[in-house]
Every structure is written in structure tokens, then in C-alpha cells.
Amino acid sequence: MxxxxxxxxxxxxxxxxxxxxxxxxxxxxxxxxxxxxxxxxxxxxxxxxxxxxxxxxxxxxxxxxxxxxxxxxxxxxxxxxxxxxxxxxxxxxxxxxxxxxxxxxxxxxxxxxxxESRAKLNSGILPSQAEMVIKGPKDAFTEDYQTNLGLVMKRLKDYQLRVKEHVLGRRSQTKVSVLYIDDIVDPILVQKVQDKISKIDIDAIVDSNYVAELITDNKKNVFSDYLSTERPDVVTLHLLNGKIAIIVENTQYAIVIPVLFIEFFHTSEDYYHKVFNVNYTRIIRYIAFIITLVVPSVYIAVTTHNHEAIPPKLLVSFSAQRAGVPFPTIVEALLMLITFEILKESDLRVPKSLGSALSIVGAIVLGQAAVEAGIVSQIMVIVIAITAISGLIVSSTDLVYGIRWWRIIFLLATATLGLIGVFLANLLMIINLSSMKSFGIPYLAPFAPLILENQNNGVFITNKRKFKKRDVITAKRNQNRSAGIGQ
Amino acid sequence: MKILKILIVLVFSIFMTGCWQYIELNDIAIVTAVGIDKEGKEYHLSVQIVNAKKQTKDYSAAEESLVTVYDAKGKTLGEALNKISLESPFELYFGHIDMVVIGEATARLGIREYIDFLIRDRDVRKNYSLVVAKEKKAFDVLQILTPLETLPTINLINIIKTAQETSGYTSYRSFEDVLNCLYAKGKHPVVSVVEIIGDVEEGKKGDNIYETIPKTRLIAKYVGVFKGDKLVGFLKDKAALGLNILRKRVNNSVISFPCNDQDDYGSVKMDAPKVSFKTKLKNNQPSAEIKIEFTATLTDYNCAINLKKSENIKKIEKMIDKEIKTIIEETMKETQKTYKTDVLGFGEYLYQNDYKNWGKIEKKWDQLFSNMPYKIEVKSKINNTGSTTNPVRQGGT
Structure with missing residues (x-):
């Protein structure tokens, strides 16, 4: 120097x-x-x-x-x-x-x-845009680093909360801090994360996902092994479960690692509602996930290969609607799926004032007119519609985007093999998911491997988990949330 | 290497499943019913195909028939099928057959030769119903258009199923049931029977379904009785009801019973009965015991007996027991004396419970059955008299 x-x-x-x-x-x-x-x-x-x-x-x-x-x-x-x-x-x-x-x-x-004379160059704390909740805090992270740290710290006034700051990016000199609660977290995990972060060599960190991508292992996988969230309460809940949060300067999104596949189906709101009602919602989420993944392919399977798998009356009705459609079912399905993806993507990019025009064109012209013109069948519109709606039920875009690829794989497998294709693709997906690890923790835990103590927030959440127990996969010490029960 | 392994797994799983029958839904003709007749030495095969286009909104008013029937003759059923494909624009799809109709004359000659054809096709599931067309050809039955249900076949199947449960005068039998009976020891199959009421030619016209009372109708009224694979006759009314009671196929059947000599009747709705029968062999002579227990609801009562007294309810129950007994006796008489065929499975009971002795009498079972003495024990219980107790004729309540 x-x-x-x-x-x-x-x-x-x-x-x-x-x-x-x-x-x-x-x-x-x-x-x-x-x-x-x-x-x-x-x-x-x-x-x-x-x-x-x-x-x-x-x-x-x-x-x-x-x-x-x-x-x-x-x-x-x-x-x-x-x-x-x-x-x-x-x-x-x-x-x-x-x-x-x-x-x-x-x-x-x-x-x-x-x-100190820095100006506040942000728009203040705004409600969360991407992860909406009905019940629970509304505030979201901002672009301001200190504010973001403050938003977490004001929720955890605990001297055990550690903030380890790094400055990354040769040109951007971006502050990146690693947050964890010292007496809950697994020290080996912290060491691992710290090591990986200190090894980052890049000219600029533009977004928190840069850091996440650089320190996680599964770059070739469509599913994400880190959680990026804009909600400070989500970060707090994960910290309490022994996870590590990374807050990056100039980014609205904090990173939480490690993350399990099942956690993409959980929301912070799950902790704010009664467990029975939450579990109902969770069932809906799982159903939606299955629908969005397999419904187009199952439809193709039963209409092109496995006619015996549907009741006769439904078969007649399907057959009637297919009559006159010039394309094979798989082409019809891909056509509609791609149309929907285009619609979704353009809706995302278009200025808000043009949004209504887009939806009119999308819904009426593409949906109704395509059916009336005989290019696609009504049932295919229904199939793609339910697929699309179900695909948006999880708020994590990482999961939503990952599903898209698998949906196509399912479709192609089915178009060649029928229902066998659905099962093969499903097998392939399970193999892929179970081969993933998020910072050494199996992605499909607590199901594969089966961890019985952690089933209280696996498929369903229980009151015990909500009030008394931490996530035993990541929380290595102080696993009880209430001091009343023995350590 | 890893990719190679994955590829091997994928390739094998593709080639070893045998699932290459890719065919678009609009390229198949969905066959709902198959008719089989025999004319001389040739088989006459007819298939009823759904006109799927007709089911859509745009075409529902079009002047097209709901179903199309193709038929052809051939030395084998396969040959006849090939000839049909000369006519049909789409590939025939047999996966969803609801019904196979066999003409009465053909059924009397034996059905074994058709069954082979029906079992062999792996697309075809075995739960469609086997129906005999009384006094007509199967080809005629397939051509009759019926109202209410859009598809005549589903209409007919629903008629049979409903009739079996409520009246008990016919019996729904799937192909599987018939097969089981055919291969079982000491039991002969029965099948549903369809009868065409009215003129066959009128029934083929689309006008038939525009009338409030269609000129030609399909009704299910009898139970066809087989001896081995040959149709030997029909059970009618009470005899058919008795068969259904003994085979535990009834639920909500209405039984009327006389309560005095002056033609006063009451009726009860019978719940699913508990039936048990035992066959015993003594000196190679069989005898049977039949026990029937059921609960019933009073549906109709025009008798003089006061229902407010519990002993009178007992009296009514006795009357019902007697009525059921006559029904069963009717069935037994028909099967034992008229047709000499054990469709109820008394022999099967022996086969299952007294296998050693069954071997000795297996050959002459039909003969022994026709002379078999039996005892009937009926125990009914009225557990509900409906919303009123005494008959309206006597002032109600």
C-alpha cells in the first residue's frame, strides 16, 4: 500500500x-x-x-x-x-x-x-414485490447494505448473531457479509462458506446471486441449491434454524444456504398461520407441483399411447375435440407451452402500462381464436392453462424456472414412450435431485436420506417444529427453541 | 463411461417395454360394442363405432348418426376384422369395448370358439359385459339407436346394471365373470340378455330417438343360462330374481308379498342380503342348505294388519320369508328341472370344501344336481316402516 x-x-x-x-x-x-x-x-x-x-x-x-x-x-x-x-x-x-x-x-x-457524508441512495424500505404474504411482515430488503443488515439485526437482538464482512470484486469493492447465529450454526459449515467466499476472485459483484453461484457446487443443475429471498423475516427464520445468510451490498436479495428441495415449497407464512391451515396449503402446493410437471405429458401419453388408461366417455370427448386438429398432440403441446412462456416473459419485460393490452391479446387472441381456428384443441388449452397456473404457485423463481426444463424432458419422453416415458423421466428427475448436495447436505433430505427427527417440517409442519424444535439438519447446537425443555 | 451407462439403461428401458404403439386419438375409431353371429360356417362380425365428432358442440346438430356399425363375414373372426378395416377410415381400437353381443342362435351352438379371439387381443380389457341377443342376431342389436344416453351401448349397460340392482330381473355379467364360471368346476355361467322390442328396421333410423316413446327399444329382462359354453335357456322374472338373491347381486330390490287371500299386497325394499349355502354329500348323493338373511324397508302396505304391534311386524316378516322362499324355489325348479344346469355354484362349494368326494361325482354332477334336495331358511327383518306406520287406507299413522 x-x-x-x-x-x-x-x-x-x-x-x-x-x-x-x-x-x-x-x-x-x-x-x-x-x-x-x-x-x-x-x-x-x-x-x-x-x-x-x-x-x-x-x-x-x-x-x-x-x-x-x-x-x-x-x-x-x-x-x-x-x-x-x-x-x-x-x-x-x-x-x-x-x-x-x-x-x-x-x-x-x-x-x-x-x-461520513454518504447520501442515502435508495428508495427506502418497500413492501416485498416478489414474495407476497397475506399475514406477516411486509418489508423487503433494499439496495442499501446497512439497511439490509439493520433489517435482520432488528429482528435478532442477539449478541450471538455474527456478521463477518468481506470486500469482494477487484473493481466493484462490494461488501459481502456472512450472517449466522454462533451458538446454533454448524462451525464447519461456516468455515466452508468463509473459505469459499475468500477464494472468490472476480472483478465485480453485481448481484448477490453472483456470490451464491460462485460458492455453490451445482452449476450444471437446473434446480437451485441456494435460496435467494428479499424478505428479512425469511432470513431470520433460516438463521434461527442454523443456516447462513449472505447479504451483499447493492442487492435486494439475500442468499440463504444450505437449502433443501422441500424448502422451496415452504414459505415464511407457514410459520404465521395455524399449522392445520398451513398443511392444507402445502398439500395444494405439492399437487400443483405435480400438475405443472406431469399433466401435459400424461395428457399426451393417454391420447397417443395409452388410450386404455382413460374412461371411455372421456376418451370419446378427447377424441371429439382432437378431431380436425392438424398437428400431432406433442406439437400442439409444445406450441402452447412455448406460447405461454413467451407471454410470461414478455409480460415480465413490458412496461406496466402496456400489460393489459398484452393480456387481452394473450388470452383472447391466442386462447380462444386458436381453438376456433382449429389449430389447437380446447382440451389442450385447458391442459396448458392448468399447467401454467400451477407452475406459478411457488414463489421461488429458481424452482419455477427449473421445472420448465423438466416439463420439456417429460414431454419428449412421453411423446416417444407413453406412460412409460413419464415414469422414466420421473426416475431421471429423482436421480438428478438425489445426486445434488447443498453444502454437503443431501438435497432431498429429510426424505432421502430419511431423517425422522426432521419430518416435523418435511411434507407437513407440526406445532412442535413451529414452537419448540429447530431444523436438526443444520442446527447443530441448541436445538430447542424454548428454554423450558432440557438442552 | 458414466454417460454410456445411462444410455444403456435408457436404451434398454425403451426397447424392452414394447410400448411403441403411437397413434393419435383422432386416428382411431373407438369400438364400443362387438357383435358375433354365425351363419353356416362363416362368422359374421359387426362392430359399433362411436362417432366422436358428433359429441362436440359444433357437430351435435349435424345430420350424422351417433354411432356407425360396420360388419363383415369371414372364415375366422380375424379375417372378418380385416374386411371391416377395408371400410373404416380409422384404425379400430378395441381397448374400450363395453359389450360383446352374441346372437341367441349362435350362443346355443357354444361360445368357446369366440372366446379365444376375445381373450387373445391384448388391447382388450376383460371387464366388458357379455350379452346374448334374445331371438335376434347380434348385428341387429348393435344397430338400434336409443335415447337418453348418447351412446346406445352405454345406455344398454346402464339399463342392465340398474335393473340388476333394483328389479333383480336381469343380471349384469362381465366377460371375466363368464370366463371364471366357464373354467370353474361345478358352476355354469349366466349372462345378461337383451331383447329388442319393436321393429328392428325402425330402430336403425335416427328418427327412433326423436320419439317420446321410441318405436324400437332395447330392454334387459332375462338371464341367459348356460350349460358349459352353450346357452340352454332363459330365467325370467322371479326365477331371475332368485338367482340374483342367491348370487348376492341385489340391493334395493322390491319384493311384493300377499298378506291375505283377497289379493292385498304389501312390498318391501330389500337390502343386500347375507346368503350362505352349503352342499353336503352323503353316499354320493348331494343335499343343500340355503340360508338367507336380510333387512328390509316397507315401501308399500295395503294390508289390514295393524303395524303398531310388534308381533304383527313379526307376522309380516313371516310373509316376506314365505315369499322369498317361493322365489328361490322357482329359481331352483327352473335350474334343476327345466335346464338341469348348476348356475348357482352348489357344485363349486363341494369342489372347494369336499375335494376328495367331488372327484367321484364330478362327471355326473349335472344329473345329481337336478335331483338334489334342498332346505331353505329365510330370515327377514323389517327395520323401517317408512315415514308412516299404518296403511293410508286405514287412516294412516
Missing amino acids: KKLPKNSTEIIENIKQKTGNSSDIVIKTMAAFDTYVHIIFCEPMCDRIIINEFILEFLENNKKDVKEKDLIKYIKSKLPAHKITKIDNYDDLYYNLLSGFTIILVDGINECLSV
Whole structure:
């Protein structure tokens, strides 16, 4: 690290040269304390009020006072700002300057001060957009790192909550912190995560998913082995179960690791409603998952290979609707599926004001007109519609996107093999899922391998799990939630 | 290497399942019923195909028949089937047959030769019903259009099923049941019977279903009795009801009983009965015991006996017992004396419970059965007199 020289002009020249005399770096020189004091800040990142009302005013009012020999020490103790640090090298200077701190440079001293003056560059805490709940806290993470940490910390006022900060990205210098509760978490897991994070070598971390992708192992798999959430309460619940959360600067999404496949079907709301009602909803979610995965392929199987598997009356009705459709059923299905995916994707990208036009075209033109024109059969529209609706019941986009590939695999297997194809594809998917591990924990736990103690939040949730027990897979110590029961 | 292993598994699983019958739904003709007749030395095969297009909204008013019947003759049924495919635009699909009809004359000659054809096709499931067309050809039955249910075959099957449970005058038999009886020892099969009422030619016309009382109808009224694979006759009314009671096929059957000599009647709705019969061999002479127990609900009562007294209910129960007894006796008389065929399974009971002695009499069982003495014990219980007790004729309540 290059130390700062005593000559302030030299430093200023260095700054000007490194930043290419950029117009956003403001350098203000004023005469004070019988010498020159330079105030340097990066204008877009700074709060003007702090600079004007505290820093400049302080210097203006005290510029005659020269009793103190060590000017840096004097300013540091007298300047009314909550965070002032001494800097003696170029690296820290640039980092602080470009983070929005104001640098106070005194001519003739090989140290400078960095004063907190960062502007709040976010839109404040907004309700969650992607993970809606009916009951439970509404707030979501913001782009502001400190706010995000605060949102978790205000939920866990526990001195055992550890925040280990890393700065990643050679160019982006992004703060990444690893959160866990020290007396619950598995220390080996923490060590593993810390090691992996410290080994990251990349120029910029733009989003939290960068970190997640870089530290997890299953890059070739469509299903995700980490959970990205924008809800601080989800992070809190997972921390309490001995998991590790990663919060990344400038990202609305926090990462939770490790994660099990079944947990994509759980929501934080599961903890806020009565368990009986939650379990009902969970059954619906599993049914929806199965529907969205296999219904198009089962329909194709029974209409092209296994006619014997449907009741005669239904067969007649299917046959009647198929009459006149020019394409094979598989083409019909792929056509509708791709249409739906296009519709979904364009609906995602289109400005909100155009959304209604899109839905009219999508629903009426593509649905109704295609049937009337005889391009697709009505039953196929129904099949794709139920598939599409069911596919959106889980809020995790990671799972939703993963299912899409498997749906196609199921379809192709079925188109060639009939119902046998459904079973083969299913087998393939189970093999794939059971071969996955999320930070050493089998993805299909607690079912494969079967962990009996953890069935209280597997398929269903029980009151015991909700109030008394932690997730034994990840919580290695202090597994009881209430102090009343023995440790 | 790993990929190779996966490929091997996949390839084998594809080739070893034998599931390559890809055919689109609109390229198959769904056969709902098959008719088999024999004319001289040739088989006359007819198939009834659903006109699926007719089931859609756009075509429901179109001037097309609900079903189409194709027929052909051949030295074997397979040959006849081949000839049918010359006519049909789609491949015939036999996976959802609901009914196989056999003409009476053909059934009397024996059905074994057709059964082979029906078992061999692996698409065909074995739970369709086997029906004999009384006095007509199977080909005629397939052509009759019927109202209410859109498909004539499903209509007929529903008639038979409902009739078996409520009136008990016919009996629904699936192909599987018939097969079981045919291969069982000491038991002969029975089948459902369909009768065409009215003119056959009128029934083939679409107009038939536009009338409030169709000119030609299909009714299910009899039970066909077989001896081995040959049809020997029909059980009618009470004899058929008795058969259904003994075979425990009734539920909610209405039994009327006389309560005095002046033609006053009451009736009860019979719940599913508990039936047990035992056959015993003594000196190679069989004898049987039949026990029937059931509960019943009074549905209709026009007798003078006061129902408010519990001993009178007992009296009524006695009357019902007597009536049931006559019904069973009727069945026994028909099967023992008229047709000499054991369709009730008295022989099967022996075969299962007294195997050693069964061997000695197996050959002459039909003869022994026709002279077999039997005892009937009926125990009925009225557990509900309906919403009123005494007959309305006497002022009710």
C-alpha cells in the first residue's frame, strides 16, 4: 500500500490524474489554521447538507484557532460527525472517496481524515414485490447494505448473531457479509462458506446471486441449491434454524444456504398461520407441483399411447375435440407451452402500462381464436392453462424456472414412450435431485436420506417444529427453541 | 463411461417395454360394442363405432348418426376384422369395448370358439359385459339407436346394471365373470340378455330417438343360462330374481308379498342380503342348505294388519320369508328341472370344501344336481316402516 506523502498538492495531483480529472470529484481548497485545508468528495455519492452544514461550517468557524499542534487529531475530536477515520494510504483514500466519504486533507501532514457524508441512495424500505404474504411482515430488503443488515439485526437482538464482512470484486469493492447465529450454526459449515467466499476472485459483484453461484457446487443443475429471498423475516427464520445468510451490498436479495428441495415449497407464512391451515396449503402446493410437471405429458401419453388408461366417455370427448386438429398432440403441446412462456416473459419485460393490452391479446387472441381456428384443441388449452397456473404457485423463481426444463424432458419422453416415458423421466428427475448436495447436505433430505427427527417440517409442519424444535439438519447446537425443555 | 451407462439403461428401458404403439386419438375409431353371429360356417362380425365428432358442440346438430356399425363375414373372426378395416377410415381400437353381443342362435351352438379371439387381443380389457341377443342376431342389436344416453351401448349397460340392482330381473355379467364360471368346476355361467322390442328396421333410423316413446327399444329382462359354453335357456322374472338373491347381486330390490287371500299386497325394499349355502354329500348323493338373511324397508302396505304391534311386524316378516322362499324355489325348479344346469355354484362349494368326494361325482354332477334336495331358511327383518306406520287406507299413522 502506497503511503500518503506530506505534500497535499502531490496527493491532489494524484487524485486528479487517477480519476482522469473527473468532474464528479470536487476538490475545495480553503485557508485555515494558517495552512491550506483541502476538502475532497465525490459529489453524486455525498449528502450536500452534511458537507455544507457540518464540515464546511466547522472549518469556517474554527479556522483561526491554532492552539493545537496536531491538526488532524484536533479536527477528528472536534468535528461534529459520527464517523471519522484516519487514513494514511492511497488505497483507503480511494475506497473512502468513492464510497461517498468526504476527505479532509491538511497540507503538510501525511495523514488525512475521512468523514461520513454518504447520501442515502435508495428508495427506502418497500413492501416485498416478489414474495407476497397475506399475514406477516411486509418489508423487503433494499439496495442499501446497512439497511439490509439493520433489517435482520432488528429482528435478532442477539449478541450471538455474527456478521463477518468481506470486500469482494477487484473493481466493484462490494461488501459481502456472512450472517449466522454462533451458538446454533454448524462451525464447519461456516468455515466452508468463509473459505469459499475468500477464494472468490472476480472483478465485480453485481448481484448477490453472483456470490451464491460462485460458492455453490451445482452449476450444471437446473434446480437451485441456494435460496435467494428479499424478505428479512425469511432470513431470520433460516438463521434461527442454523443456516447462513449472505447479504451483499447493492442487492435486494439475500442468499440463504444450505437449502433443501422441500424448502422451496415452504414459505415464511407457514410459520404465521395455524399449522392445520398451513398443511392444507402445502398439500395444494405439492399437487400443483405435480400438475405443472406431469399433466401435459400424461395428457399426451393417454391420447397417443395409452388410450386404455382413460374412461371411455372421456376418451370419446378427447377424441371429439382432437378431431380436425392438424398437428400431432406433442406439437400442439409444445406450441402452447412455448406460447405461454413467451407471454410470461414478455409480460415480465413490458412496461406496466402496456400489460393489459398484452393480456387481452394473450388470452383472447391466442386462447380462444386458436381453438376456433382449429389449430389447437380446447382440451389442450385447458391442459396448458392448468399447467401454467400451477407452475406459478411457488414463489421461488429458481424452482419455477427449473421445472420448465423438466416439463420439456417429460414431454419428449412421453411423446416417444407413453406412460412409460413419464415414469422414466420421473426416475431421471429423482436421480438428478438425489445426486445434488447443498453444502454437503443431501438435497432431498429429510426424505432421502430419511431423517425422522426432521419430518416435523418435511411434507407437513407440526406445532412442535413451529414452537419448540429447530431444523436438526443444520442446527447443530441448541436445538430447542424454548428454554423450558432440557438442552 | 458414466454417460454410456445411462444410455444403456435408457436404451434398454425403451426397447424392452414394447410400448411403441403411437397413434393419435383422432386416428382411431373407438369400438364400443362387438357383435358375433354365425351363419353356416362363416362368422359374421359387426362392430359399433362411436362417432366422436358428433359429441362436440359444433357437430351435435349435424345430420350424422351417433354411432356407425360396420360388419363383415369371414372364415375366422380375424379375417372378418380385416374386411371391416377395408371400410373404416380409422384404425379400430378395441381397448374400450363395453359389450360383446352374441346372437341367441349362435350362443346355443357354444361360445368357446369366440372366446379365444376375445381373450387373445391384448388391447382388450376383460371387464366388458357379455350379452346374448334374445331371438335376434347380434348385428341387429348393435344397430338400434336409443335415447337418453348418447351412446346406445352405454345406455344398454346402464339399463342392465340398474335393473340388476333394483328389479333383480336381469343380471349384469362381465366377460371375466363368464370366463371364471366357464373354467370353474361345478358352476355354469349366466349372462345378461337383451331383447329388442319393436321393429328392428325402425330402430336403425335416427328418427327412433326423436320419439317420446321410441318405436324400437332395447330392454334387459332375462338371464341367459348356460350349460358349459352353450346357452340352454332363459330365467325370467322371479326365477331371475332368485338367482340374483342367491348370487348376492341385489340391493334395493322390491319384493311384493300377499298378506291375505283377497289379493292385498304389501312390498318391501330389500337390502343386500347375507346368503350362505352349503352342499353336503352323503353316499354320493348331494343335499343343500340355503340360508338367507336380510333387512328390509316397507315401501308399500295395503294390508289390514295393524303395524303398531310388534308381533304383527313379526307376522309380516313371516310373509316376506314365505315369499322369498317361493322365489328361490322357482329359481331352483327352473335350474334343476327345466335346464338341469348348476348356475348357482352348489357344485363349486363341494369342489372347494369336499375335494376328495367331488372327484367321484364330478362327471355326473349335472344329473345329481337336478335331483338334489334342498332346505331353505329365510330370515327377514323389517327395520323401517317408512315415514308412516299404518296403511293410508286405514287412516294412516
